Amino acid sequence: MEGWIIFWGALLLVTLIIYTVLVLYVSLGGVADIRKMLKSLSGDENSEDSDSQELDEESLES
Amino acid sequence: MLETNFSNIDWIIVAAYLAGTVVIGLWVNRYIKGMGDFLVAGRSLRTRLGIATMIGSELGLVTAMFAAQKGFTTGFSAFHIGLMAGIATLIVGVTGFIVVPLRRMEVMTIPEFYEKRFRSRSLRIVGGFILAAAGILNMGLFLKAGAVFVSGITGIDDDAVKWVMTVMIVLVLFYTCLGGMVSVIITDYVQFVVLSFGLLLTCVIAVQKIGWSTLVKGVEKIYSEEGFNPLVAEGVGGSYVSWMFFLGVISCAVWQTAVMRACAAESVAVVKKMYLWSSLGFMIRFLIPQFIGICALVYFYDMGPVEPFFDSDGQVSNDPEVTMKAMPIFLGKLLPVGLLGIVAAGMIAAFMSTHDTYLLCWSSVLTEDVVNPLASERMSQRARIVLTRAFLVMIAIFLVIWGLWYDLGQDLWDYMAVSGAIYFTGAFAILLLGLYWKRASTTGAFSALFIGTLAVIGLKPVQAKLDLVDYFKEKGIESHHIGLTVSFIAIIGMIVMSVVVPDQKERTENFN
Numbered sequence: 001m002e003g004w005i006i007f008w009g010a011l012l013l014v015t016l017i018i019y020t021v022l023v024l025y026v027s028l029g030g031v032a033d034i035r036k037m038l039k040s041l042s043g044d045e046n047s048e049d050s051d052s053q054e055l056d057e058e059s060l061e062s
Numbered sequence: 063m064l065e066t067n068f069s070n071i072d073w074i075i076v077a078a079y080l081a082g083t084v085v086i087g088l089w090v091n092r093y094i095k096g097m098g099d100f101l102v103a104g105r106s107l108r109t110r111l112g113i114a115t116m117i118g119s120e121l122g123l124v125t126a127m128f129a130a131q132k133g134f135t136t137g138f139s140a141f142h143i144g145l146m147a148g149i150a151t152l153i154v155g156v157t158g159f160i161v162v163p164l165r166r167m168e169v170m171t172i173p174e175f176y177e178k179r180f181r182s183r184s185l186r187i188v189g190g191f192i193l194a195a196a197g198i199l200n201m202g203l204f205l206k207a208g209a210v211f212v213s214g215i216t217g218i219d220d221d222a223v224k225w226v227m228t229v230m231i232v233l234v235l236f237y238t239c240l241g242g243m244v245s246v247i248i249t250d251y252v253q254f255v256v257l258s259f260g261l262l263l264t265c266v267i268a269v270q271k272i273g274w275s276t277l278v279k280g281v282e283k284i285y286s287e288e289g290f291n292p293l294v295a296e297g298v299g300g301s302y303v304s305w306m307f308f309l310g311v312i313s314c315a316v317w318q319t320a321v322m323r324a325c326a327a328e329s330v331a332v333v334k335k336m337y338l339w340s341s342l343g344f345m346i347r348f349l350i351p352q353f354i355g356i357c358a359l360v361y362f363y364d365m366g367p368v369e370p371f372f373d374s375d376g377q378v379s380n381d382p383e384v385t386m387k388a389m390p391i392f393l394g395k396l397l398p399v400g401l402l403g404i405v406a407a408g409m410i411a412a413f414m415s416t417h418d419t420y421l422l423c424w425s426s427v428l429t430e431d432v433v434n435p436l437a438s439e440r441m442s443q444r445a446r447i448v449l450t451r452a453f454l455v456m457i458a459i460f461l462v463i464w465g466l467w468y469d470l471g472q473d474l475w476d477y478m479a480v481s482g483a484i485y486f487t488g489a490f491a492i493l494l495l496g497l498y499w500k501r502a503s504t505t506g507a508f509s510a511l512f513i514g515t516l517a518v519i520g521l522k523p524v525q526a527k528l529d530l531v532d533y534f535k536e537k538g539i540e541s542h543h544i545g546l547t548v549s550f551i552a553i554i555g556m557i558v559m560s561v562v563v564p565d566q567k568e569r570t571e572n573f574n
Contacts, residue, residue: 016350030111
């Protein structure tokens with residue numbers, strides 16, 4: 001049982017430390033990714049299928 | 063004795079957060095131009111945001127509730143669930159198992175894969191219907207878990223909770239209907255940041271207040287070795303651990319909500335990176351709430367032991383409705399004013415994030431994979447978006463009704479695993495053999511889908527209806543035995559039927 005206690009304790013500690021680093025990395029970098037995503041969506045010329053144009057036209061008509 | 067620290071300041075923090083999500087829904091609506099933008103955000107998801115949204119949607123309030131409940135009812139043994147999930151996601155990230163070929167095929171939903179691979183529209187429709195039905199059933203108790211959390215952490219009465227939950231579901235509908243996947247991704251990101259910091263701080267405070275050695279001694283006193291060793295714990299054991307590993311693969315590679323993230327990724331390289339990093343998130347989403355559940359267990363035990371969590375003999379309650387309440391009540395007593403509001407806002411955000419992801423997922427499957435293929439003419443983008451929004455509202459109404467009357471009868475996690483198995487046991491066989499075995503046929507795929515529905519027998523109320531409760535008890539058959547057996551039979555059934563009834567040569571050649 002002692003082995004399990006050490007194993008779970010170490011797993012929890014290591015995971016929490018790595019997760020803290022990951023949260024910091026993603027929190028800071030995610031903002032830049034949101035900006036790029038919105039930029040890509042607003043200038044989305046790849047709206048490949050004709051249905052997208054159809055939607056735009058329908059929106060204009062209404 | 064069980065009063066909460068929740069104050070007006072905490073309510074203000076929660077209200078400010080909810081208002082913020084509405085603003086996001088309104089703001090991103092301008093970016094939605096077509097179904098591709100609405101469902102997979104124009105496939106413009108990059109790595110860091112991908113990780114945030116992947117973990118954000120999976121680290122939900124419901125996950126926190128069932129994971130904490132497992133920590134409370136099995137002690138440190140529960141950690142094997144997170145460990146198996148982490149290992150499984152890591153393997154998927156390294157190998158690209160299932161998700162990379164799916165991303166290459168540029169499908170938006172799994173039933174769409176069925177049609178592309180097997181050239182069968184009927185398979186897509188049947189698969190889509192089973193997927194949506196199992197998925198909606200799977201999220202049927204989300205609202206109940208959310209209500210238990212809100213009443214536990216805030217201390218408000220049941221009537222008030224119903225109103226709070228109704229407001230929240232309306233808010234989710236509002237911003238999901240408007241912004242689709244773009245608003246889902248942004249709210250997932252915000253929720254990931256708020257909840258991650260809140261939970262990390264909670265762990266630190268809990269350890270400071272209770273102490274690591276007290277926790278270990280407490281679990282030892284309550285559960286002895288079973289509290290640490292999952293292979294000997296009651297209701298766990300080797301087959302349960304195997305089931306957890308299988309569920310780990312399923313939840314990241316076969317479960318539609320995770321697959322949607324993979325399909326929204328910018329490239330195959332991003333998919334792999336997302337999975338590699340998310341493996342940590344898939345582990346932590348269980349580990350942290352389970353740890354808080356363990357802290358609640360020892361905290362309430364040292365106080366008395368406190369009823370209703372323990373009976374007069376000091377034994378942990380075996381009523382799942384009671385053990386589910388332990389974590390929120392513990393948080394309400396442990397955390398100081400302000401931090402309590404932040405954690406509650408994070409958790410409520412997590413609740414909303416899970417709802418938006420799942421609502422969007424199942425309603426889009428019903429539109430894209432059931433109604434649209436059934437329609438005599440191809441539906442326009444506008445009609446499909448309107449229909450998806452109508453399904454969003456209908457599913458939300460179902461959730462309110464189902465959450466009120468369903469009798470749980472088993473741990474929330476086991477309910478979710480079994481209800482999900484109705485879909486994923488068949489889907490796993492189809493994905494595995496469809497992607498990696500040339501001779502997989504349409505008839506084989508149909509048989510896997512139908513065999514998979516047998517997993518419904520794992521639900522306790524279904525067992526009661528079929529008079530199987532005593533039989534299963536006598537034979538020692540648990541829900542996870544049924545899930546594993548059905549998965550195995552689905553694979554064998556698909557292989558046999560594919561050999562017996564192969565597809566026409568032309569169909570197979572088209573795919574290869």
